[in-house]
Amino acid sequence: MENSGGAGSPPRPKYRILQDELSDRIRRGVYRPGQALPAQRKLAASLGVTLMTLRQALRALSDQGLVVQEPGRGTFVTSPVAAYRLETLRSLADDLRAQGRDVATKVLSVEVRRLPSAVAASLGASDDAWGLRLERMRLVDGDPAIHQDSWVPEPYASMIRGEDFEVMPLYHALATLCGAAIASATEAIRPVALPARLAEILRLPAGSPVFSSERVTRSLDGAALVHDQAHIDGSRMLIRADRLARSMSLHWSLHQ
CATH class of the missing domain: 3.40.1410.10 (Chorismate lyase-like)
Structure with a gap:
């Protein structure tokens, strides 16, 4: 996972880079509408990020309308948004x-x-x-x-x-x-x-x-x-x- 901005620009926050990567996976159908994402600890470990970074990225994806977080159940991909x-x-x-x-x-x-x-x-x-x-x-x-x-x-x-x-x-x-x-x-x-x-x-x-x-x-x-x-x-x-x-x-x- 890349963690730097363009030439001459400050590095992008790690959670933003992770947000873009997960967003791309959703749009490509790696994670399908209605599907639950892996448990947070497992997903963070597989991506090589901290649990805090992952949670920041998931909050940003929720704000985009790409996922919904349900307490006690997990994080689910929403239907496509127009x-x-x-x-x-x-x-x-x-x-x-x-x-x-x-x-x-x-x-x-x-x-x-x-x-x-x-x-x-x-x-x-x-x-x-x-x-x-x-x-x-x-x-x-x-x-x-x-x-x-x-x-x-x-x-x-x-x-x-x-x-x-x-x-x-x-x-x-x-x-x-x-x-x-x-x-x-x-x-x-x-x-x-x-x-x-x-x-x-x-x-x-x-x-x-x-x-x-x-x-x-x-x-x-x-x-x-x-x-x-x-x-x-x-x-x-x-x-x-x-x-x-x-x-x-x-x-x-x-x-x-």
Whole structure:
């Protein structure tokens, strides 16, 4: 097990090196989902590290969502985790695919209609403005996970309305067909009870805990391009924050 950093950099802590090695074994399937890791003393001896170093590495792996430690039973590999990185401007589906997840999109409806007043306000449009409503369901690894309503105002609505959004990502359509470069987004997330009208779509009981995500995406000139409202299965989700000295990033974690 290597125990040094790169040239000119300080040595990495031993537990971090061990964390990376165990993480790699999990991702390669040496330790499979649901499998118990060897007993801590045996595992530490086989790896040539102290018990304290091993326990530090296991705590870090637990924070990553790769293992779960059960008192009196041992340490178990969790199911694979899919994370939606909120600090990026890629779409949720693109983020999940980048992690190797199987994400399929089912379009439920596409229509041009008057914008609801709340949507018009968030997009900075007039009360009588029209736009494209795109309703989709996202399946992650074959299971319904997200219901998403996206609203796109004119003139972009008419330019993209004929696209097959089960194949063409919405942000890609805006960029290629409208020349609209995405520059920023604001997103608010809160826990809510699943509305009855969405329960059948997500195959969950009405009133189940879900996350409601409301996001407004803007172009380089500050124009609002998309208002998104997503309901995400809260029984399989957690939000993790990585805090650094000068920044913070947020991740969705989807437990299978």
